[in-house]
Amino acid sequence: MTEQLPAPMPVAVLGANGRMGAEAVKAIEAATDMKLVAALGRGDSLDRITAAGAQYVVDLTVPESTEANVRFAVEHGIHAVVGTTGWDAERLSGLKGLLANHPETGVLIAPNFALGSVLASAFAAKASKYFESVEIIELHHPDKVDAPSGTAVRTAQLIAAERNAAEIPPSPDATTSELAGARGCKVDGVRVHSVRLRGLVAHQEVLLGGSGEQLTLRHDSFDRxxxxxxVLLGLRNVAAHPGLTVGLDGYLDLGL
Amino acid sequence: MTEQLPAPMPVAVLGANGRMGAEAVKAIEAATDMKLVAALGRGDSLDRITAAGAQYVVDLTVPESTEANVRFAVEHGIHAVVGTTGWDAERLSGLKGLLANHPETGVLIAPNFALGSVLASAFAAKASKYFESVEIIELHHPDKVDAPSGTAVRTAQLIAAERNAAEIPPSPDATTSELAGARGCKVDGVRVHSVRLRGLVAHQEVLLGGSGEQLTLRHDSFDRxxxxxxVLLGLRNVAAHPGLTVGLDGYLDLGL
Amino acid sequence: MTEQLPAPMPVAVLGANGRMGAEAVKAIEAATDMKLVAALGRGDSLDRITAAGAQYVVDLTVPESTEANVRFAVEHGIHAVVGTTGWDAERLSGLKGLLANHPETGVLIAPNFALGSVLASAFAAKASKYFESVEIIELHHPDKVDAPSGTAVRTAQLIAAERNAAEIPPSPDATTSELAGARGCKVDGVRVHSVRLRGLVAHQEVLLGGSGEQLTLRHDSFDRxxxxxxVLLGLRNVAAHPGLTVGLDGYLDLGL
Amino acid sequence: MTEQLPAPMPVAVLGANGRMGAEAVKAIEAATDMKLVAALGRGDSLDRITAAGAQYVVDLTVPESTEANVRFAVEHGIHAVVGTTGWDAERLSGLKGLLANHPETGVLIAPNFALGSVLASAFAAKASKYFESVEIIELHHPDKVDAPSGTAVRTAQLIAAERNAAEIPPSPDATTSELAGARGCKVDGVRVHSVRLRGLVAHQEVLLGGSGEQLTLRHDSFDRxxxxxxVLLGLRNVAAHPGLTVGLDGYLDLGL
Structure with missing residues (x-):
């Protein structure tokens, strides 16, 4: 008698022609515990999702269509893993209301699917209350239009929240003579420096300093x-997390 | 009516003439919530601890005397924070037995008091199950006689335990032609590399690699x-942790 | 009267179907001062080079054919830039003899065309006589079969030659207790450590340490x-360097 | 017959009670090829230098007295190694005039005696014309009052001069949306970022980026x-360099 393997998870990818979507298609096809049952591009009818029997969708589309996509999935009891941006407080609130009527369906909305980046931010926040000083350096390719990066802003906010809750004073700084910009920008009181360099992709360092010691948490993204x-970790865990989860860290086992 | 500050914690330092002990004396004298009531060197009678009214001791002595020192403290209901090595399984077992009779007394035995180092090791272990590859580089001054360092060995053991529990396969390695030693040593299956360089003190990097990304956790100790x-964090928390705690991470808020 | 731009350099690529060759084809087509006149693959006749009027060839083939390719070029007065390995002392000696009869033709044989890597090795060698300690860490993807890397071996040899000439003693090392391999391998007396990590491509650090200071030279290759x-720098300079040059550093302006 | 060792170099230290001067006294006393013949503090008569038979002086005093000290030395044919700041164009010009009358006497004025730092700046300048992008990060303890550091400013100036001479365009930067300061300050067109962190001393990284690669030159000063x-290298070489030399790199063998 042979062991019965569980049936592969039937997954549909929305935004399959975009750069991220194309990577997701490849990754799901390569995963032995998943089966790609539909790959939708711009203009394709959402009915293809249900027709194909998908029980999971990955949404990697655009801010204009992600809300309708996710609501369609939830209304059909299909779990959704979402990497598209544009989910403001109003949209999130509406989605929560809808999920209340579908208590067994899970949705993960994650601004960042790089495991190392999510871990680094969580560790940085947790560590920051044990150090006198903390600053962030983010480094990207020179075609990026915004500075600092969204990830750096979120990391600084997480750190600031943790330090404020623990009543840690601001990082010390005796600077009295500064060439404008030398000390970076401030996000919720945390200094952030943005480097732009040909050859780089997306990188971030959180530097934590105390008397006689330094802790550095660095993440490098070399490609998409x-x-x-x-994304795969999200798909494998979304059914076990009914309701709305924002941030991949909600699925990670980080209790130390 | 003025606010009543709590009375400062009365602390005795054992091994006060050693390099670490002298640092501890300075740190306790500088702490506004502590009072140094006794500083004992080699040969001083332990009765000075009780005579001075100490409710806390810091033991920074030598393996030959630490057990007697800690047992004396526990027998007198004095909390102990211990940085001395030499606590094997037998000694720890004996101490637990003694503490069972003193249920309100706390003992912290910590092989490493550098907060950043303890955090880095805990983070590395927790992160290691989300990455295909992990290796450790430790870097020290060239007068160090052992390689790898004790901290690197412990970090590798923590990582190996976490990965084994999660059934992560060994880090991939296609090496077929190696100049002996190039790939470092193995501790519980984890590769460790030891650099010795004039100018350095004590440094460690844990490198975690996955498809297209890297997470690096680095700790630098620049001086004692x-x-x-x-040590101060240990003293402030030992009374709230009766019984035996091994490792400073037991006192850190690392739930993420 | 308009300014006359110089005519573009007519270049043939040998090994154009290989991974490196394909990159070279793209790079030469994108260079405004060059014109790709021929792209040869395995089995193509070398006569196509002369028929196309090439005055420059890039050889990115295999050790079995590179010697015949380069000799053909030199015999026809065509400058050659060579990235193929397999040029041992005997082949180099024969090529020098041939070049003696073609005093205006230049050949560059370079084991490494990454400018940053070549610069880092040259700087490391030059700096190494001013520091007590030096060690090398090279980091690559885990599918690499040899450890240490060829670049690390060459860097160590350059460093050793420079230090020996200046009569610098070996890097200090008090290690008496070593877990086998912890301290890396030795190349001409220089310690080299090889890390293999998923997500990486090709990276190298030279660490130099002296009393109270450290100098680190790091090179990262993220893709081919x-x-x-x-390669383009080689092509642009080969005509001005008649005879044989081994190593791209021979063309770099490194006089400081 | 025994080999005759050369007589030790007779050296006087000026500013011997300052922090740098005290280090110099220790270093000269420890050097087997030197003899400390005088150590002058504030208010001591310069005649003590000649009375002690010094042939070399190290000036580690203050901007107010360094010029008189060095002129006294030169007038007595004594070589001088100078670490004091305050040597503007006018003072340097006057000193050159004086040295013209003492053609065998050497003076070294060096704003920075850390060998690794001087090497890193020289390498960075030389490498910078081979890369599309370059930025500088300097990191110091949080009690420093100026940002960026003087060393970072000088490094940026060296880099800018080298790139301008080679007609390299500015580093690319597509930033259109910047939180003020995120992209650092500009020194001669080179971006500089200043980090202030408890636990650090003085550190600098020059990041150079090109297509698919990065070169990083990092220097760490851990203590004085x-x-x-x-300083010792300066003393050993000053007699062989008559006239005025500004910058320790003038004594280093950096021809590559």
Missing amino acids: ASFMPG | ASFMPG | ASFMPG | ASFMPG
Whole structure:
């Protein structure tokens, strides 16, 4: 008698023609515990999802269509893993209301699927209350238009929240003479420096300093492939997390 | 009516003439919530601890005397924070037996008081199950006689335990032609590399690699002062942790 | 009267179907001062080079054919830039003899076209006589079969030659207790450590340490595109360097 | 017949009670090829230098007295190694005039005696014309009052001069949306970022980026001892460099 393997998870990818979507298609096809049952591009009818029997969708589309996509999935009891941006408080609130009527369906909305990046931010926040000083350096390719990066802003906010809750004073700084910009920008009181360099992709360092010691948490994203382990981890865990989860860290076992 | 500050914690330092002990004396004298009531060197009678009214001791002595020192403290209901090595399974077992009779007394035995180092090891272990590859590089001054360092060995053991529990396969390695030693040594299956360089003190990097991404956790100890915030944190928390705690991470808020 | 731009350099690529060759084809087509006149693959006749009027060839083939390719070029007065391995002392000696009869023709044989890597090795060698300690860490993807890397071996040899000439003693090392391999391998007396990590491509650090200070020279190769600026620099300078040059550093302006 | 060792170099230290001067006294006393013949503090008569038979002086005093000290030395044919700041164009010009009358006497004025730092800046400038992008990160303890550091400013100026001479365009930067300061300050067109962190001393990284590759040159000063090898190297070479030399790199063998 042979062991019965569980049936592979039937997954549909929305936004399959975009750069991230194309990577997701490849990653799901390569995963032995998943089966790609539909790959939708711009203009394809959402009915293809249900027709194909998908029980999971990955949404990697655009801010204009992600809300309708996710609501369609939830209304049909299909779990959703979402990497598209544009989910403001109003949209999230509406989605929560809808999920209340579908208590067994799970949705994960994650601004960042790079496991290492999510871990680094969580560790940085947790560590920051044990150090006198903390600053962030983010480094990207020179075609990026915004500075600092969204990830750096979120990391600084997490750190600031943790330090404020623990009543840690601001990082010390005796600077009285500064060439404008030398000390970076401030996000919730945390200094952030943005480097732009040909050859780089997406990198971030959180530097924590105390008397006689330094802790450095660095994450390097070398290519988009780095997001796929996080997408697969999301798919494998979304059914076990009914309701709305924001942030991949909600699925990670980080209790130390 | 003025606010009543709590009375300062009365602390005795054992091994006060050693390099670590001298740092501890300075750190306790500088702490506004503590009072140094006794500083004992080699040959001083332990009765000075009780005569001075100490309710806390810091033991920074030598393996030959630490057990007697700690047992004396526990027998007198005095909390102990211990940085001395030499606590094997037999000694720890004996101490637990003694503590069972003193249920309100706390003992912390910590092989490493550098907060950043303890955090880095805990983070590395927790992160290691989300990455295909993990290796450790430790870097020290060239007068160190052992390689790898004790901290690197412990970090590798923590990582191996976490990965084994999660059934992560060994880090991939296609090496077929190696100049002996190039790939480092193995501790519980984890590769460790030891660098010795004039100018350095004590440094460690844990490198975690996955598809298209890398997470690096680095800790630098620049001088012995880096251990004192951990000693003070131990003293401030030992009374709230009756019984035996091994490792400073037991006192840190690392739930993420 | 308009300014006359010089005519573009007519270049043939040998090994154009290989991974490096394909990158070279793209790079030469994108260079405004060059014109790709021929792209040869396995089995193509070398006569196509002369028929196309090439005055420059890039050889990115295999050790079995590179010697015949380069000799053909030199015999026809065509400058050659060579990235193929397999040029031992005997082949080099024969090529020098041939070049003696073609005093205006230049050949560059370079084991490494990554400018940053070549610069880092040259700097490391030059700096190494001013520091007590030096060690090398090289980091690559885990599918690499040899450890240490060829670049690390060459860097160690350059460093050892420079230190020996300046009569610098070996790097200090008090290690008496070593877990086998912890301290890496030795190349001409220089310690080299090889890390293998998923997600990495090709990276190297030279660590130099002296009393109270450290100098670190790190090079990261993120993809094969990093070799093309060196190939183009070679092509642009080979005609001005008649005879044989081994190593791209021979063309770099490194006089400080 | 025994080999005759050369007589030790007779050296006087000016500013011997300052922090740097005290380090210099220790370093000269420890050097087997030197003899400390005088150590002058504030208010001591310069005649003590000649009375002691010094042939070399190290000036580690203050901007107010360094000019008179060095002129006294030159007038007595004594070589001078100078670490004091305050040598503007006018003072340097006057000193050159004086040295013209003492053609066998050497003076070295060095704003930075850390060998690794001087090497890193020289390498960075030389490498910078081979890369599309370059930025500088300097990291110091949080009690420093100026940002960026003087060393970072000088490094940026060296880099800018080298790139301008080679007609390299500015580093690419597509930033259109910046939180003020995120992209650092500009020194001669080179971006500089200043980090302030408890636990650090003085550190600098020059990041150079090109297509698919990065070169990083990092220098760490862990304590003032790092300046002494440079001071001794200056003393050992000053007699062989008559006239005025500005910058320790003038004595280093950096021809590559």
